[in-house]
Amino acid sequence: MPAPTSAPPPALDAATIDRLVAEATAAFAAAATSAELKAAKAAHAGDGAPLLLANRAIRTVEPAQRAEVGARIGAARAAVNQALAAREAELEAQELAARLVTERVDVTLPPDLVPTGAPHPITALMDLLGDVFTAMGWEIAEGPELEAEWMNFDALNLGPNHPARATSDTLFVEPLSNHLVLRTHTSPVQIRTMLDRPLPIYVVCPGTTYRADEFDATHVPAFHQLEGLVVDKGITLGHLKGTLDHLAAVMFGDVRTRIRPSYFPFTEPSAEMDLECFVCRGASVGDPEHPCRTCNSEGWIEWGGCGVVNPRVLAACGIDTDIYSGFAFGMGVERTLMFRNGAADMRDMVEGDVRFSQALVGGAR
Ligand code: DAH
Numbered sequence: 552m553p554a555p556t557s558a559p560p561p562a563l564d565a566a567t568i569d570r571l572v573a574e575a576t577a578a579f580a581a582a583a584t585s586a587e588l589k590a591a592k593a594a595h596a597g598d599g600a601p602l603l604l605a606n607r608a609i610r611t612v613e614p615a616q617r618a619e620v621g622a623r624i625g626a627a628r629a630a631v632n633q634a635l636a637a638r639e640a641e642l643e644a645q646e647l648a649a650r651l652v653t654e655r656v657d658v659t660l661p662p663d664l665v666p667t668g669a670p671h672p673i674t675a676l677m678d679l680l681g682d683v684f685t686a687m688g689w690e691i692a693e694g695p696e697l698e699a700e701w702m703n704f705d706a707l708n709l710g711p712n713h714p715a716r717a718t719s720d721t722l723f724v725e726p727l728s729n730h731l732v733l734r735t736h737t738s739p740v741q742i743r744t745m746l747d748r749p750l751p752i753y754v755v756c757p758g759t760t761y762r763a764d765e766f767d768a769t770h771v772p773a774f775h776q777l778e779g780l781v782v783d784k785g786i787t788l789g790h791l792k793g794t795l796d797h798l799a800a801v802m803f804g805d806v807r808t809r810i811r812p813s814y815f816p817f818t819e820p821s822a823e824m825d826l827e828c829f830v831c832r833g834a835s836v837g838d839p840e841h842p843c844r845t846c847n848s849e850g851w852i853e854w855g856g857c858g859v860v861n862p863r864v865l866a867a868c869g870i871d872t873d874i875y876s877g878f879a880f881g882m883g884v885e886r887t888l889m890f891r892n893g894a895a896d897m898r899d900m901v902e903g904d905v906r907f908s909q910a911l912v913g914g915a916r
Contacts, residue, residue, distance in 0.1 A: 563605055563612065563620050568627045571602050575631045579638040588642055596631055672911040673775055673900055676888050677757035680777050683801050684755040692754040694740035696761070700730040702739035708816040708863050722761050733761035737778035738817060741879060744780060745868035750875060751783035757884065768896045775884035782860065782870060782877035791857055791878035795824050802891055809851065818858025818879055825851035829890060855882025
């Protein structure tokens with residue numbers, strides 16, 4: 552049987568062992584990064600490293616010399632492990648110092664101010680308008696923007712030949728046989744409320760409305776209104792005036808108001824609610840030398856329509872007009888924002904330039 556082939560036993564003399572220690576120490580010193588040191592560790596202190604092989608070969612040494620050789624190799628391994636640990640600590644410290652420099656954070660720098668979002672001024676104003684009424688115990692009512700023609704017109708006493716039904720104003724939705732329109736005002740919510748809710752009724756409805764209007768400084772085809780409706784026993788025009796005066800005071804502070812006769816098919820009597828002109832405060836009236844462009848020198852600007860609910864409308868909703876009466880009002884939210892915040896051009900409200908909203912922040916709230 553041939554003798555098993557095996558590597559010749561490594562030399563275990565002092566010179567060889569010293570050289571192995573010197574080589575290992577030099578390799579550790581030469582490693583410039585922890586990754587390089589890891590490789591040097593595998594080569595000089597790992598399982599296959601010459602010193603480890605030498606260690607395993609101790610058992611082949613004559614028993615008489617085993618203690619001496621063992622002590623030498625033990626000391627050599629200790630020296631190598633010590634050099635390794637020292638270099639590891641050194642590199643770790645170096646690398647940490649380098650990281651601290653590259654990852655340095657200057658806590659004294661001003662932070663990047665990331666702008667936060669906010670409701671659009673129209674939305675914020677509609678919320679505020681709703682709050683004015685819920686604070687008085689009223690409810691918020693809602694209705695669909697795609698509305699039955701009957702709700703939008705007929706039930707509100709707008710007969711088939713009323714000019715507001717002309718296609719130039721109203722956006723009819725095809726197929727026309729379905730008789731659906733994009734609601735031209737929030738007044739159909741009055742009808743829905745009277746058909747749905749028990750009496751008495753105290754509601755406001757802020758909502759989006761649509762008309763085939765020009766797109767200019769004072770018209771946008773999709774706009775917003777605030778509708779109000781009260782139906783109760785003994786309601787008079789006085790309650791209407793008091794309510795609108797309160798709303799005007801919350802919206803505009805100290806401003807005079809007036810109601811002036813007008814016509815709406817769904818109210819009788821009907822009125823227009825005016826605000827004293829913010830700009831001239833009435834001073835331009837009868838003073839051709841100092842005309843006021845805001846109010847056309849009339850001293851008043853129109854805010855919205857209102858009136859005592861036409862008994863025909865109440866009756867169409869099955870309400871006993873001998874017992875109940877009501878008042879209603881409707882005003883433009885865009886117009887209110889213009890008066891309240893000095894926004895001169897309605898187009899700014901839909902064009903989405905954030906500077907417009909930022910300029911009005913705080914004002915609409
Ligand atoms: N719906 C009317 C419009 O869009 C505004 C209006 C007038 C609403 C009088 C009312 C009202 O409730 O009583 O022009």
